[in-house]
């Protein structure tokens with residue numbers, strides 16, 4: 001059956017998803033974008049119709065998937081306008097941080113089929129990971145469609161306990177920022193040991209990217225990969241003695257992820 005998809009918001013994450021759908025050529029997908037600004041650029045880049053507000057949408061277009069990809073703080077104004085699309089044939093898929101499924105049910109109606117998902121920014125290069133949760137009204141077929149759509153930009157997992165999305169947000173949703181910080185820290189440290197800043201940045205960036213790719217492709221655990229680069233009494237061991245000391249990196253990262261999880265719970269209200 002032809003899927004009619006309305007993409008609400010085509011910023012960083014929305015355009016990453018759209019790129020994935022179009023490049024994967026997801027069968028029978030008919031997309032219209034609602035985006036207040038930049039319609040011409042989007043139409044040119046993606047070759048899909050764009051309207052700058054919902055009231056410009058052709059009334060004949062009745063979506064069976066509505067993807068909310070706007071900022072969480074914009075949702076209060078936007079979501080209630082989509083209530084007339086609610087029905088068993090229509091699934092609402094949100095990628096917004098801190099907006100639980102009952103937030104959408106309260107604004108769209110209790111019978112609305114809602115998938116809450118948490119992707120991350122490597123979706124922009126097709127290497128994201130998304131965790132999703134469905135409410136009571138989402139059918140197995142709709143779950144399958146959501147998996148396909150989210151899977152166009154990376155891996156997909158589902159949880160049956162919506163509360164876990166806060167932990168997911170703290171780990172993989174915010175996680176790219178932790179990794180980028182690691183690149184920044186490594187580059188700074190490289191400058192401190194006398195390297196030229198450009199070389200230090202290149203070494204840090206390529207080391208993180210290459211190690212990530214190695215971890216992705218390898219069947220070994222991360223700790224085995226770490227041990228593989230660590231000779232007793234060698235240079236790596238000297239560094240790891242610092243990083244793995246009491247109150248070292250493990251402790252710091254745990255605290256950071258716990259802080260993010262707490263904040264996600266606060267935002268989810």
Ligand SMILES: NC(=O)c1ccc[n+]([C@@H]2O[C@H](COP(=O)([O-])OP(=O)(O)OC[C@H]3O[C@@H](n4cnc5c(N)ncnc54)[C@H](OP(=O)(O)O)[C@@H]3O)[C@@H](O)[C@H]2O)c1
Nearest residue numbers: 009010011012013034035037069070071072095096097119
């Ligand atoms: N970026 C991340 O790391 C990340 C990770 C996981 C989840 N998310 C979630 O993804 C969602 C989108 O984030 P983003 O980073 O892609 O934000 P973004 O780049 O700001 O994109 C949001 C887009 O929505 C547009 N918009 C505003 N009002 C609209 C309306 N009434 N109808 C349709 N579109 C409207 C915005 O246009 P204007 O710019 O003209 O206002 C903008 O282009 C958020 O809910 C966020 O929580 C983001």
